[in-house]
Amino acid sequence: MAIIPSDQQPPPRPGTKPPAQPRLVAPQQQAQDISENSLRPRELKDYLGQSELKQSLGIAVAAARQRAEALDHMLFYGPPGLGKTTISMLIASEMGTQIRITSAPALERPRDIAGLLVSLQPGDILFIDEIHRLNKVAEEILYPAMEDFMLDITIGKGQAARIKRLPLKPFTLIGATTRAGAISAPLRTRFGLVQRLRFYTAEEMQAILLKNAQILQIQLLPDGAEAIARRARGTPRVANRLLKWVRDYAQVHAAAAIDAQVAAAALDMLQVDHAGLDPVDRQILSTLLLNYQGGPVGIDTLAAAISEDVATIEDMIEPFLMQCGFLQRTPRGRVATALAAEHLGLDPRLAAAATLPLFEDLSLE
Ligand SMILES: Nc1ncnc2c1ncn2[C@@H]1O[C@H](COP(=O)(O)OP(=O)(O)O)[C@@H](O)[C@H]1O
Numbered sequence: 001m002a003i004i005p006s007d008q009q010p011p012p013r014p015g016t017k018p019p020a021q022p023r024l025v026a027p028q029q030q031a032q033d034i035s036e037n038s039l040r041p042r043e044l045k046d047y048l049g050q051s052e053l054k055q056s057l058g059i060a061v062a063a064a065r066q067r068a069e070a071l072d073h074m075l076f077y078g079p080p081g082l083g084k085t086t087i088s089m090l091i092a093s094e095m096g097t098q099i100r101i102t103s104a105p106a107l108e109r110p111r112d113i114a115g116l117l118v119s120l121q122p123g124d125i126l127f128i129d130e131i132h133r134l135n136k137v138a139e140e141i142l143y144p145a146m147e148d149f150m151l152d153i154t155i156g157k158g159q160a161a162r163i164k165r166l167p168l169k170p171f172t173l174i175g176a177t178t179r180a181g182a183i184s185a186p187l188r189t190r191f192g193l194v195q196r197l198r199f200y201t202a203e204e205m206q207a208i209l210l211k212n213a214q215i216l217q218i219q220l221l222p223d224g225a226e227a228i229a230r231r232a233r234g235t236p237r238v239a240n241r242l243l244k245w246v247r248d249y250a251q252v253h254a255a256a257a258i259d260a261q262v263a264a265a266a267l268d269m270l271q272v273d274h275a276g277l278d279p280v281d282r283q284i285l286s287t288l289l290l291n292y293q294g295g296p297v298g299i300d301t302l303a304a305a306i307s308e309d310v311a312t313i314e315d316m317i318e319p320f321l322m323q324c325g326f327l328q329r330t331p332r333g334r335v336a337t338a339l340a341a342e343h344l345g346l347d348p349r350l351a352a353a354a355t356l357p358l359f360e361d362l363s364l365e
C-alpha cells in the first residue's frame with residue numbers, strides 16, 4: 001500500500017522490485033520532509049515544549065551576551081525529529097550570529113573540518129549533526145579548537161613534521177546526536193552544556209499541529225489536531241508528516257475541515273494505530289511476545305527476526321516503544337511488557353516478568 005503521498009513517489013522502473021516503503025511514522029528525515037524548513041519555528045517563542053532545555057539555554061544565552069563572548073559549546077541528544085536542528089538555528093538567531101550546518105559524515109578528511117573552522121567569524125555557531133560519527137582525526141582537530149580556539153596543523157612529514165598553531169575566532173560548537181552513549185568521553189567533556197531532548201506531550205503536539213495547520217492553511221479542528229497528536233509519537237517531525245497526509249486525504253475525500261473522524265480515517269489507512277504504532281512497531285512487539293515468550297531477546301536476534309537493521313531499531317523504533325512502556329532494554333536483551341501485550345490484544349501473561357532492571361543507553365550517566 002502506498003504510504004507516502006503519490007506526488008512524492010518516484011515511478012518504479014519497469015521490471016524492478018519497488019524499494020521498501022519508508023515508514024510514515026519514522027522519525028528520521030525523509031525526502032518528503034524537504035519542505036520541513038517552512039514549518040521550522042523562526043522564533044524561540046514558537047518553539048513549543050522542551051521547557052527544561054529552553055530554561056538552560058535562556059541562562060546560557062543571557063550570560064554569553066552579558067560577557068559579549070561566544071556561547072559555551074553544547075551537545076543536544078535524543079531521538080530524531082524532536083527539534084535539535086531547529087533549536088540550534090534559533091540559538092543562532094537569538095545570539096545574532098551565523099550558523100554553519102554540517103554533519104559528521106561530511107567531515108571525513110582533516111581539511112574538511114579545518115576549512116570550516118578557519119572560515120568561522122567571532123561568535124559563529126558550528127553545528128555538527130550526527131556528531132557521534134566523527135572520525136578520530138576530526139575529533140583530535142576539534143579538541144584544541146574547542147578548548148583554546150586553536151587549530152593545530154601538521155606541516156611536513158615523518159621526522160621533519162612539526163605542528164603549527166593557528167588562532168581561530170571564538171566560536172560555539174553545537175553537536176547533535178541520537179546516540180549520546182557513542183560519543184567519546186574526551187569529546188563529551190568538552191561540551192559546557194549537555195541537554196537531552198524529550199518526546200513531546202499530547203498537548204504540546206496538538207499546539208504544534210494547530211500552529212502548523214495555520215501556516216499550511218489547513219482547516220484543522222481542535223479534535224482533529226488531538227487525534228493526529230495522539231498518533232504522532234511525541235515527535236514534531238512525524239506530526240508534520242501525518243498532518244500533510246491527513247490534508248491530502250481530506251482533500252481527496254472532499255472533507256471541508258479535518259475533525260477527529262477524518263483524521264482517524266486517514267491515519268487508519270496508514271495502519272498507524274491510536275498509540276502511534278505502525279506495522280513495524282507492532283511486528284517487533286508481537287515477535288517478542290509470540291516467538292520469544294516476551295524476551296529477553298538479544299538485539300541482533302530481534303533484528304534478524306524482523307529483517308531490520310540494528311541501528312534502525314535502536315535509534316528510530318525502540319526509544320518510542322520504551323517511552324510508551326511497551327518495551328524495555330535489559331542487560332540480557334529486549335523485553336516486551338504486559339502493557340504491550342494488552343495493546344496488541346494479546347494475553348498479558350505472554351509478557352516476560354516486566355520488572356527486570358532497566359538500563360537506558362541514551363542517558364549519559
Ligand atoms: N519545539 C518545536 N516546536 C514546533 N515545531 C518543532 C519543534 N521541534 C521540532 N519541530 C518541527 O519538527 C521538525 C523537525 O525538527 P528538527 O529540528 O529537524 O529535529 P532533529 O534535528 O532533532 O531531528 C522541524 O522542521 C519543525 O517543524
Ligand SMILES: [Mg+2]
Pocket residue numbers: 081084085086129176
Ligand atoms: Mg536534525
